[in-house]
Amino acid sequence: MKIVVCVKQVPDTNEVRIDPVKGTLIRDGVPSILNPDDANALEAALELKDLYEDVAVEVLTMGPPQAAYMLRECLAMGADHAYLLSDRAFGGADTCATSTTLAAGIRKIQDVDLVFAGRQAIDGDTAQVGPQTASRLGLPVVTYVQDIRLEEDGIIAERNMEDGCEIIRVRRPCLLTVIKELNEPRYMTTWGIVDAFKQEITVWNHEDVGLDAADCGLSASPTQVLRSFTPPAKGKGERLQGTPREIAETLVSRLHEKHLI
């Protein structure tokens, strides 16, 4: 069984700070990491590899050449092969163009039984790429997956919703987007790290995956970010005065004024 895991290199948003004078995000020196949900997706694939024979785990990313470093991290965790879709033509992609490119990469890998993606990337935050990629490939998709069981020709997936869960049977090939509740990603092993630096990463440009430059990146993106800015700081807090009863009454009337209750 061939499993492809879509992984994205993202800035560690826990480390991003705001410049107090300019009010802009300080990205300098911010480390790049494997997107957290994607680490869960990779762990799910590796657990299937631990359980069953003949499982190959391939990791795929679209990104700049330095994304190869994150791919080596995935190899050190236990992935069998890594693919990097890297080309100037892919630059400025929105989710639509990103999923077209990822789908072309998955088609080129061939004979894929199962595709995993994270629910969401912590930088773009759209949660659109997984379902869009499935749609480009004509595959069924289950999102928000928190548990999986392999069946003969399908998957039983538990899908987490705000107020409950769904158990879904989906035939393979299919695409699943996963959440952190699914598992605890393993650490890289020392020998895994050594081997990861010996392994070759397959790098593909738009021609390699059979796409015209016009079908990738900014030129194939129906949305455009016109402006991005740091949200204004929240207003100062206010300490209510009086007896506990007066404070409670003032609080309730303020919440009423703001139509919060």
Ligand SMILES: Cc1cc2nc3c(=O)[nH]c(=O)nc-3n(C[C@H](O)[C@H](O)[C@H](O)COP(=O)(O)OP(=O)(O)OC[C@H]3O[C@@H](n4cnc5c(N)ncnc54)[C@H](O)[C@@H]3O)c2cc1C
């Ligand atoms: C006009 C425009 C221009 C943009 N220009 C750029 C740009 O120049 N550079 C830039 O970095 N971003 C750019 N973006 C942001 C870009 O759209 C998103 O980073 C990208 O499409 C993924 O969306 P997301 O981060 O919301 O992923 P989500 O949909 O939240 O991700 C869900 C899952 O999809 C998979 N996934 C997402 N992206 C990738 C990927 N690249 N490779 C492999 N798997 C992936 C992962 O498994 C991830 O967990 C641009 C967006 C717009 C609208």
